[in-house]
Amino acid sequence: MPLPRAGGLDLGGTKIEASLFGPDWDVLATRRRPTPTESYAALLDALAEEVAWLRDQARPGLPVGLGMPGPIVPRQERFIAVQLPLAGERLAADLAAATAGPVPVENDANCFALSEAVAGAARGAETVFGLILGTGVGGGLVAGGAVLHGRQGYAGEIGHTGVPADVLSALGLPVFSCGCGRRGCFETCLSGPGLSRLARHLAELDLPPQEVTARAAAGDPACLRVLEVWSAIAARLIETLQMAYDPDCIVLGGGLSRMPGLLEQLRAALPDPPHYGQMAAELRLAEGGDSSGTRGAAIMAEART
Ligand SMILES: [Zn+2]
Structure with a gap:
């Protein structure tokens, strides 16, 4: 050994x-x-x-x-x-x-962000945001190989910031209640349970998240629409991360990061050219599993x- x-x-x-x-x-x-x-x-x-x-x-x-x-x-x-x-x-x-x-x-x-920054998909990048799309939505920021903690350990807890009102309005979505006690957090739409919530609201489908992504991959129009809405919201979260941290690389992890074609969907949902700055977000899938x-x-x- x-x-x-x-x-x-x-x-x-x-x-x-x-x-x-x-x-x-x-x-x-x-x-x-x-x-x-x-x-x-x-x-x-x-x-x-x-x-x-x-x-x-x-x-x-x-x-x-x-x-x-x-x-x-x-x-x-x-x-x-x-x-x-x-x-x-x-x-x-x-x-x-x-x-x-x-x-x-x-x-x-x-730990996820550090693993990907030092030994995973973002090796060599100076500033890395590790974004977890799973049971919840969270993340961490690594700069120069070290985690940014902030004063209370909350740095990177981006899932409990709010989806912008113009996005909810354009997509015809209500302000969903969040498990944190507030309303309208990104997590209410982008987590696994959030994807199921969108499927219920948009298509009256009561499905676990992996079934929504599987049906979309098989070409089901209702589930494709649900994923399109999910991707539009996720794209705004990525733009929010760019404005807050402007990372060299954003690494996606968690259960929903394994959905087929995720990077292509997100790139299609992001404005081209970028609304903020000159360069599109550098998106990668986690390697560490x-x-x-x-x-x-x-x-x-x-x-x-
Ligand atoms: Zn919340």
Whole structure:
């Protein structure tokens, strides 16, 4: 086995994934287990076991990082993540004590962006926005190989900014309620559940998102129209990202990024020539697949330890 350089953990609501990475950030070994949600102690034990497993495969002191949902700023001790028994607990300090060394923690969308910027589709780009179109809509910004966190860890949480009124008006859409408590967020239309919502509203179809994209790929006119509307809204989100960050590259990830012909649809929906600036957005599909979360956590750990 090539010499491992770092390990990463990805903590989700249903599973914990642990991966060991080699010289080119290639996966050398990986394993998954269900996330214990019954107690904080059980969750901490499981994470500590995975750190120990990674170091057993490599060496003591191997840099290991943890990616997880929720806003995270470096050196913060308490984290917020719905579905996980973490309220009021000091996860970073407890995990460091249980594993005899620091295990830096990073937001999972930031891990995705870092993975793609350093070792994925945006290798070599200076400023990279990683945009996740999945169960939710989120993202992270990497500049010069480092994640921008902002003051409270919210930088890049673009899914909860609003769809512009002119877009809703032109497409004949209402202002949908969002899970965050507000109305009209991009996430209400662009997430997987958002795509289903558009299908219900525009075509009276009650379908899971993957069925909408499959029917559109097969030429179903109603689902093609739904995807056209979805793409028009996604194009405005991309223009919003250009105005906010002007990144060299935008990498698309999450379940909806796997729909057939996504890049072509988005490019067709974006104004040509661009409304803002001279150059069209550089759009790419994520390369890291399911290992982006653990890879980003490992890259972050190597840089910080
Ligand atoms: Zn929202």
